[in-house]
Amino acid sequence: MQLGTLQLRNNLVAAPMCGISNRAYRLLCKRYGAGLVYVEMLKVESFLHHNRKMMTLKYFREDERPIGIQFAGNNPLWLADACKMAEDEGYDIIDFNMGCPVPKIGKCGAGSALMAYPERAAKCFEAMVKAVKIPVTVKFRAGVNENHLNFVQIGRLAQEHGLVGVTIHPRTREQGYTGLANHERTRELKASLRIPVIASGDVKEPEDAMRVLRHTGCDGIMLGRGAWGRPWLFREIAEMQSHGRVFTPSPDPLERLAILREHFELLLEAFNETHACQVVRRYATWYIRDVKGSPAIRARMNRVSTREEFHEILDETEACFERELGHEPALATVAAAG
Numbered sequence: 001m002q003l004g005t006l007q008l009r010n011n012l013v014a015a016p017m018c019g020i021s022n023r024a025y026r027l028l029c030k031r032y033g034a035g036l037v038y039v040e041m042l043k044v045e046s047f048l049h050h051n052r053k054m055m056t057l058k059y060f061r062e063d064e065r066p067i068g069i070q071f072a073g074n075n076p077l078w079l080a081d082a083c084k085m086a087e088d089e090g091y092d093i094i095d096f097n098m099g100c101p102v103p104k105i106g107k108c109g110a111g112s113a114l115m116a117y118p119e120r121a122a123k124c125f126e127a128m129v130k131a132v133k134i135p136v137t138v139k140f141r142a143g144v145n146e147n148h149l150n151f152v153q154i155g156r157l158a159q160e161h162g163l164v165g166v167t168i169h170p171r172t173r174e175q176g177y178t179g180l181a182n183h184e185r186t187r188e189l190k191a192s193l194r195i196p197v198i199a200s201g202d203v204k205e206p207e208d209a210m211r212v213l214r215h216t217g218c219d220g221i222m223l224g225r226g227a228w229g230r231p232w233l234f235r236e237i238a239e240m241q242s243h244g245r246v247f248t249p250s251p252d253p254l255e256r257l258a259i260l261r262e263h264f265e266l267l268l269e270a271f272n273e274t275h276a277c278q279v280v281r282r283y284a285t286w287y288i289r290d291v292k293g294s295p296a297i298r299a300r301m302n303r304v305s306t307r308e309e310f311h312e313i314l315d316e317t318e319a320c321f322e323r324e325l326g327h328e329p330a331l332a333t334v335a336a337a338g
């Protein structure tokens, strides 16, 4: 997929997700085939003020490229300044967030709340595009609610103002994350625009990706929750697209534990030990969610607070798997021992 001057190796994008798409997550998505990864949404004011949390969030490694940053805001001047800074810092692409439904962002008139103000949105588009040479895109929802569906209008404004692509999460702001993403709307948007359209929402299996691509004619797929604890979903979709089937088997439980271990090492590279342990608890749950005996392992993992403890739990779990020659039930024993 091509987004302006940026040529991607495929059409699979790792969604920007607050609290999730940190460097460790992005690196694993990239490793398993994401064509583009994003830093989580940053409020434009916080980015401009360089606070300490921001320094951790926005730092990226060269091997993550191509990498995008996403801003939420509604002040064209601030957005232009932030875009210039992001370009100077080496990002490859900038996305504008018009999809976030959380009150903290909405009460500032940003995120999906901005969909109610298309003229203001257009001013933001114009300012961002004029400020930089790197490509600018926007991600938005279907509209504020079912009585105010203006995704085609927003898409057209983005195209007119020089944005090089759009991503639609076809739920309304009012819907939040309830119900289903209505990709009929993605199809309508694609038919209305010349620039690439990326679909986001409810793609959890390679078959979902194929169905959405076929049905909507969209150019790319953005993966969010489907890739939690399952970064190899990118590889599976890429294989399905190029060969019509998934031929690399999904990692077995032992391999998944090895990926979790690596995920933790990458978190330690990004955060201090206490924070890395807090963050890994959530990811661990996802990596082992469908492993027999996992509730008890999770319970232990949920209390993990040191690097040693983390490795101890995984060592015991792995040893158990090995003893059982790949049979999973032994996990229950390990968990109980903890």
Ligand SMILES: Cc1cc2nc3c(=O)[nH]c(=O)nc-3n(C[C@H](O)[C@H](O)[C@H](O)COP(=O)(O)O)c2cc1C
Residues within 6 Å of the ligand: 015, 016, 017, 018, 019, 020, 040, 041, 070, 097, 099, 100, 139, 169, 200, 201, 202, 203, 222, 223, 224, 225, 226
């Ligand atoms: C925990 C969480 C955090 C999210 N953070 C962002 C964000 O920072 N920026 C953004 O554009 N979308 C964000 N989203 C929305 C996702 O990018 C995506 O559009 C949505 O989850 C639907 O796709 P999915 O069904 O593949 O998850 C977030 C979603 C979740 C669940």
